[in-house]
Amino acid sequence: MVQVEVLIVGGGIAGLTLAQWLSGLERRWLLLERGELGGCLRESDYPLKWVPGFADISGRDYVARLLAQVPTEHCRSHTTLASIAPSPTGGWRGTLSTGESWAAQRVVLACGVAPYAPFAPHPRLIVGPGLMQLAHLQAGDAVAILGGGDNALEHALLLHARGCVVTVYTRGAFRASKAMYQAASHAGISLQPYTPVDELADAPTGLCLPQLAGQPVYAAVAVYYGYRPPAILAEFPALRGASGAGLAAGVDMIGDMRENPDPNLLLAQGQAAQLAKQLDRQLA
Structure with missing residues (x-):
């Protein structure tokens, strides 16, 4: 013992x-x-x-x-x-x-x-922070980021600097710090407040968000909804x-x-x- x-x-x-x-x-x-x-x-x-x-x-x-x-x-x-x-x-x-x-x-x-996401595991779904999880994404890849805090916008900036086409969706207003929000805005990242995403679906070339008009398709969806x-x-x-x-x-x-x-x-x-x-x- x-x-x-x-x-x-x-x-x-x-x-x-x-x-x-x-x-x-x-x-x-x-x-x-x-x-x-x-x-x-x-x-x-x-x-x-x-x-x-x-x-x-x-x-x-x-x-x-x-x-x-x-x-x-x-x-x-x-x-x-x-x-x-x-x-x-x-x-x-x-x-x-x-x-x-x-x-x-x-x-x-x-x-x-542990980082939290309400979605089932998927090869194209990234949950929580971590540079290693983003390593496979390349310039030109379309990436959806879900979340409105500093983590979400920091990863949006990292992917944007890599040449990815990044859109950030949040259920309400953005909660990120003023400096982080301004940096993302000035970088030209598409920020979509008051746009809840409750469902993900497979598409031939990635994941789509079926509840959104036009059903955009993304090479990856990254979720930064906080922790449990x-x-x-x-x-x-x-x-x-x-x-x-x-x-x-x-x-x-x-x-x-x-x-x-x-x-x-x-x-x-x-x-x-x-x-x-x-x-x-x-x-x-």
Whole structure:
């Protein structure tokens, strides 16, 4: 059995920052990550423009620097919770997807969020940010972008610079920052507010939007409708409080799972650092 003081579920920026701090405080921890360590930033080549002291560092390089400071022998990638329950002697216990048993005094959920789209998967459908997802698109390709926030317009600008013919549809008004909206407008990108897209259909050369006049056909449709938290609380009801709301005693949550109104990397890392100090005071 693996016995630690803190079980961290999620190996993105928040989970890794918590692990780094707990290591510095000489606390015993185990971190689980269902994919590769680093979360959504691990494959990101976007510059992180707002991180003090790291001007224009990419998400990939930022993750690499953080991983260099974390004892990764205590991290388990491609590993998830299989079961979890309160321990009769206090704390929590359960099993991992690897079959191992574990026990911990505290559990911290840092599972992040996943990009959301209401459409069925399709080879020409792109969901959520990521340069690698756009790599196959070439100059002259017609691309529809669904969403009205900064992510949608930033990807529209990237594709426009590549020579793609880009149209952005949003259900209501655009929510992007003034600077991003102006940049897209000045670039000549077609912006279509108050134009909901509720259906996609196959066409011989791509995807079409059948509810729109003329049924335009696109080489790809990219959706930036935001994110949804993972289903871990539904999968493991024991993590919830006695009333079904909130979290059970001995369970904490950090990062994007907290559905902060203005999520950002610095906020996630700040929550992790604050929780590490609280746990250090509270653990026996």
